[in-house]
Amino acid sequence: MSKPEAQRQRPRLAxxxxxxxxxxxxxxxxxxxxxxxxxxxLDLAYFPEASSDMKAGPYDIALVEGSITTAEDAHRILAVxxxxxxxxxxxxxxxAGGIQALRNWADVEAFKQAVYPSPEYIQSLSTSTPISEHxxxxxxxxxxxxxxxxxxxxxxxxxxxxQPRLPGDSVCLECKRRGNVCVLVAKGIPCLGPVxxxxxxxxxxxxxxxxxxxxxxxxxxxxxPGLPPNTASLATRFHRELQLIPAEVVRRxxxxxxYVSPFRAESETWGNKA
Amino acid sequence: MVTAxxxxxxxxxxxxQRLLDALSAKGYRVIGPMVREGSxxxxxxxxxxxxxxxxRDQQEPGRYRVEQTGSSEIFGVVHGPQSLKPFVFAPRExxxxxERSKDGFTTSPILPEPDKVAIIGARACDLAGLAIQDRIFxxxxxxxxxxxxxxxxxxxxAVNCTxxxxxxxxxxxxxxxxxxxxxxxxxxxxxxxxxxxxxxEAGRDLLSGLSLPPASEDLAGEATRxxxxxxxxxxxxxxxxxxxxxxxxxxxxxxxxEVAGRCLACTNCTMVCPTCFCxxxxxxxxxxxxxxxxxxxWDSCFTQQHGYIHGKNIxxxxxxxxxxxxxHKLASWIxxxxxxxxxxxxxxxxxxxxxxxxxxxxxxxxxxxxxPSIASQQxxxx
Numbered sequence: 001m002s003k004p005e006a007q008r009q010r011p012r013l014a015x016x017x018x019x020x021x022x023x024x025x026x027x028x029x030x031x032x033x034x035x036x037x038x039x040x041x042l043d044l045a046y047f048p049e050a051s052s053d054m055k056a057g058p059y060d061i062a063l064v065e066g067s068i069t070t071a072e073d074a075h076r077i078l079a080v081x082x083x084x085x086x087x088x089x090x091x092x093x094x095x096a097g098g099i100q101a102l103r104n105w106a107d108v109e110a111f112k113q114a115v116y117p118s119p120e121y122i123q124s125l126s127t128s129t130p131i132s133e134h135x136x137x138x139x140x141x142x143x144x145x146x147x148x149x150x151x152x153x154x155x156x157x158x159x160x161x162x163q164p165r166l167p168g169d170s171v172c173l174e175c176k177r178r179g180n181v182c183v184l185v186a187k188g189i190p191c192l193g194p195v196x197x198x199x200x201x202x203x204x205x206x207x208x209x210x211x212x213x214x215x216x217x218x219x220x221x222x223x224x225p226g227l228p229p230n231t232a233s234l235a236t237r238f239h240r241e242l243q244l245i246p247a248e249v250v251r252r253x254x255x256x257x258x259y260v261s262p263f264r265a266e267s268e269t270w271g272n273k274a
Numbered sequence: 275m276v277t278a279x280x281x282x283x284x285x286x287x288x289x290x291q292r293l294l295d296a297l298s299a300k301g302y303r304v305i306g307p308m309v310r311e312g313s314x315x316x317x318x319x320x321x322x323x324x325x326x327x328x329x330r331d332q333q334e335p336g337r338y339r340v341e342q343t344g345s346s347e348i349f350g351v352v353h354g355p356q357s358l359k360p361f362v363f364a365p366r367e368x369x370x371x372x373e374r375s376k377d378g379f380t381t382s383p384i385l386p387e388p389d390k391v392a393i394i395g396a397r398a399c400d401l402a403g404l405a406i407q408d409r410i411f412x413x414x415x416x417x418x419x420x421x422x423x424x425x426x427x428x429x430x431x432a433v434n435c436t437x438x439x440x441x442x443x444x445x446x447x448x449x450x451x452x453x454x455x456x457x458x459x460x461x462x463x464x465x466x467x468x469x470x471x472x473x474x475e476a477g478r479d480l481l482s483g484l485s486l487p488p489a490s491e492d493l494a495g496e497a498t499r500x501x502x503x504x505x506x507x508x509x510x511x512x513x514x515x516x517x518x519x520x521x522x523x524x525x526x527x528x529x530x531x532e533v534a535g536r537c538l539a540c541t542n543c544t545m546v547c548p549t550c551f552c553x554x555x556x557x558x559x560x561x562x563x564x565x566x567x568x569x570x571x572w573d574s575c576f577t578q579q580h581g582y583i584h585g586k587n588i589x590x591x592x593x594x595x596x597x598x599x600x601x602h603k604l605a606s607w608i609x610x611x612x613x614x615x616x617x618x619x620x621x622x623x624x625x626x627x628x629x630x631x632x633x634x635x636x637x638x639x640x641x642x643x644x645x646p647s648i649a650s651q652q653x654x655x656x
Contacts, residue, residue, distance in 0.1 A: 037561040156561050165556070169541065169577045172627075176545030177365040177572050179315060181355065184627045186312035186338045194540035194627050208311050219539075219578045230592060233536045237628045241336065 011060035011159060014046035016080050018066030018073050019100055019128060023145040024091035025049045025065050031148050038152070041159050057083030061158060063151075064137075067093040067100060067128045074125070074134060081135035086158060090151065092144040092256045094131045096216055099144075101128040101259035128259070139164055142197055144214040144256045150199050168219040170194055170229070171211050174202040183210055190238045190252055194218075195229035195262070212255050217262040228262035235266055246274040281478065283486035284493055285461075285468045287348055290322045293431075293470075294394075296484055302392035302429055305361075307351055313338055314354035316361075319394065326351045333439040333620065336629030349395060349433045349463050352442070355625050357548030358400045361391060362424045363407060363572075369420065369555065370568040381568075385423055392429035396457070398450030399442075399619035401432060403548025405456050409611055410551050420570070429476060432457035436464075436500040438508045441620030443633055446511035449617045451504045462497035469497045510623075510633045514614060518605030520640050525597070527643040533635055534593035536628050541574035543622035543630075544599065549607075549615045552580065575599050600632060600639075 015025055029050060031038060038044075045055040062084035068074050081087060089095045097104070103111070108126045112119035131137055141151060150166070157164040171193035175182065183205050184191040191210035193202070197218045204211050218229045231253065238244040238252060253267040285293065297304050308317035309326045319325060330350040332339045343350060368384045396404075411421035435442075435451035444450030453460045458477035462469040469489050472478040544550040554573035559566035573580060575598050581589030589595050607615030616632070623631045 034561070041561045152561070153558075156559060156563075159561065160559070160563050167577075167579065169574075169579070170539070172540040172542050173545065173572070173574060173577065176355070176542065179356065179360065179365070181311040181313040181315060182338075182542065182625055182627070183311070185336055185625050188337070191627075194538040194542070230535075230538050233538055233628050237336070241629075 010041065010043040012045040012055075012058070013042040013155075014057065014059040014062045014080075014084070015049065016046075016062060016064050016066075016076075017049070018064065018077065018094065018131075019069040020066030020091065020093045020098065022049060022065070024094075024141075024143075025063075027090075027145050027148040027151060028063070031152060034152055038155065042155070059084050061086045061088065061155070063088050063090045064094050064131055065090050067097045067130060068134055069100060069125055069128045070123055071125060072123070077131060077134050086138045087131075087135065088139045088141060088154065089131045089137050090141045090146050092142065092214060092216065093128075095137075095140045095142055095260075096257040097128045097130045097259035099256050099258075102254065103128055104259055105254070130259070139166065141166070142215040142257075143200060147199050147201065167198055169198045170218040171196045171198050171200070171202050171205065171215070174198040174200075175205050178202055178206060180205045183208060188242055190242050190244055190248075192234075192252065195231050195234050213253070213263065214256045216257040216260055231262050231266040232269070235270060239270075246270045250274060281481075282469065282471045282489045282494065283481055283484070284489040285470050285484070285486055287346070287463065287466050287468060290348065290468070292484060294319065294322065296480055297392045297394075297429070300480070301390050303389045304392050304394060306394040307349075307354065309340055309351075312340060314340065314351045316354075316356055316393070322348070325349070325395075330437070331439065333441045333624040334629075335441070335623050335631050336626055338624050346466070347463065349461070350437070352435060352437065352439050353397055353400070353619065353621070355546045355621060357546070357619065357621070358393065358396055358404045358430075359407065359548055359550075361393065361428060362404065362421055363411065363551060363553075364420070364424065364570075365572045366569055367420060368567050368569045372557075372566040372568055374564045383419070386420055388424045388427065390427050390429075392431065394431040394433075394461075396430050396432045396453075397435055397619070398432065398453040399444045399617045400548060401430065401453050401456040402444075402447075402449035402617040403619070404430075406549045406611065406613060406615065406617070407551060409613070410549075430457045430459075432460040432473075434460055434462040434497070434501050436462065436497075436504050438504050439620060439624075440509055441623045442508050442618065443510040443512055443620060444618035445505040445508050446513070447614065447616060447618035452498075452501045462501065464493060464496050464500065467493060469493050510620065510631075512604075512616065512618065512633050512636060514604065516640060517614070518608045521601055521605040521636075524639045524643070525601075527639050529635065529638045529643055530593050530597050533630060534591065534596055536630055537576075537592050537596045538627060539576040539592045539595055540627060541576045542625045542627060544574040544576060545572060546621040546625045547603075547615075548617055548619060548621070549603075550574070554579070575602070600635065604632075604636060 092098050104127045112122050154164040183189050189210045192213040193211035196213045197215040199215050235249050249270040250267045253263045304319045305316050306319035307314040329340050370381045372381050411418040432453035457473040460471045472481045552573045553570050555570050576595045581587045603615040
């Protein structure tokens, strides 16, 4: 039974940004009519995107957006972890390294030389890595951007003290529940839905487009109770029946979540064939 | 006494609108096949041109295409991904509304209040699937009120198949291509005429209201010849004569590893299957924690969560899940419900993104396999 409002200490929420586009943070503000309820249930202690009143830690819940791409950020994330009870990554950058993790297969020094007139001022690591490579992460919200309803659901569960439910099912399950026609079977386009995690509402196939995997691999990236998705079988289908050449198969898997292990391993397998 | 004129009749295809209008006049929302996004899906049909006239579907493992034929054929498309399942077993529906009270909580069921729906274009395999779902959901002991509410008023107009897809095998499952029971009206399209047969009191009632001439013996005979030819043309079949036991004995067959290497565990086969009935329920509280809805959603034995049971996942690998699905569908379903769980519609073959074909898998699994080596058994147990 919940305590009356006055007696209850509202959990303190903080939102931190690393290398990212701010789109996932905006999903919080995009909660619109639910935003007032969030403000009542939680103390928005640190959220620079929303308020210049930035209170010091510790925090009960930290939402972390963005990947680690600088030495400074690699230190800063340690400090965030130290003052946070429950750390949740929000979005593909924080959870998987993001689109900027394409640099992990490239020469960042060469990019700097080509782009900037004074490259010596650019302090950047040679890699973009997910938060989980640096500190312990309690929950991961996938997506580019995240789904605001899923975020609200996780916050709701944490406020009341139950384990958040984050389904790892494939996008296909949601497509079929919604009555979407399968774009892979009916149009022959290389949809990543069968190996991608649901949570987005199957938006792209619902608009007749192929899923490009922005919610990351279904069932997770590590061998756990489930297995990583069978990307090898889908990639073989793309190549043999849908006539993608190996370089195109690489590009399919090396997208927004390209650095996460099942997708990374698949793209590297096909990179060796290209 | 029921006379021939009350149970069958002839309707020129040009007059099909009369049937749609008669259904509308009785308060039905008419649902039929409509082309959308490269397939046919069930949509509300108001006029005959809404139907996929002059189109045919080509289906093969992992591939579906709708083609123009230029003919005036109305029901040339056999089927799309959806069976009748979504109309009776909803993909997502609220079951309960839960409200916090002073000393606990209260629950109130939310029973659906469905439209009066008439479906035109159901195939024999769809009806067979519906009959199996009826057994599951309307079982006397565990009657599902949500399913029952949707099922009760459903008016079904079957279309007998006169054309088989490459993926069809209803003839070998004895479920088609002629609709035998479970329909209110059945149409057989014979060039520019429909043979209409009534299969229920409601169907006879509607038919007599149309005041159509009785069908000639020639028309009935030609309809039968075309349906029989359709059965003969089926290139796939499933020999279930050794089931269920032969599949239980194949539990350690090496073929399971082979098919698991291809299977994506994406759930498509179970979603399009007319008989698969797995579901999950969720709790969806709001932030105030005073209210929660309790919806039921389609689920699948191919998901990770489905095999999770008090601290352990009993089906961690794709092999476990494919074996569970196929063994249940073709074998233990017989023990459980007294019928196969497969109606031979072929949807699981077409809509599998990698084209896994159960009519290939079953014979391979029932053929003598190489005994798995001790090394691979140890890997399984690891």
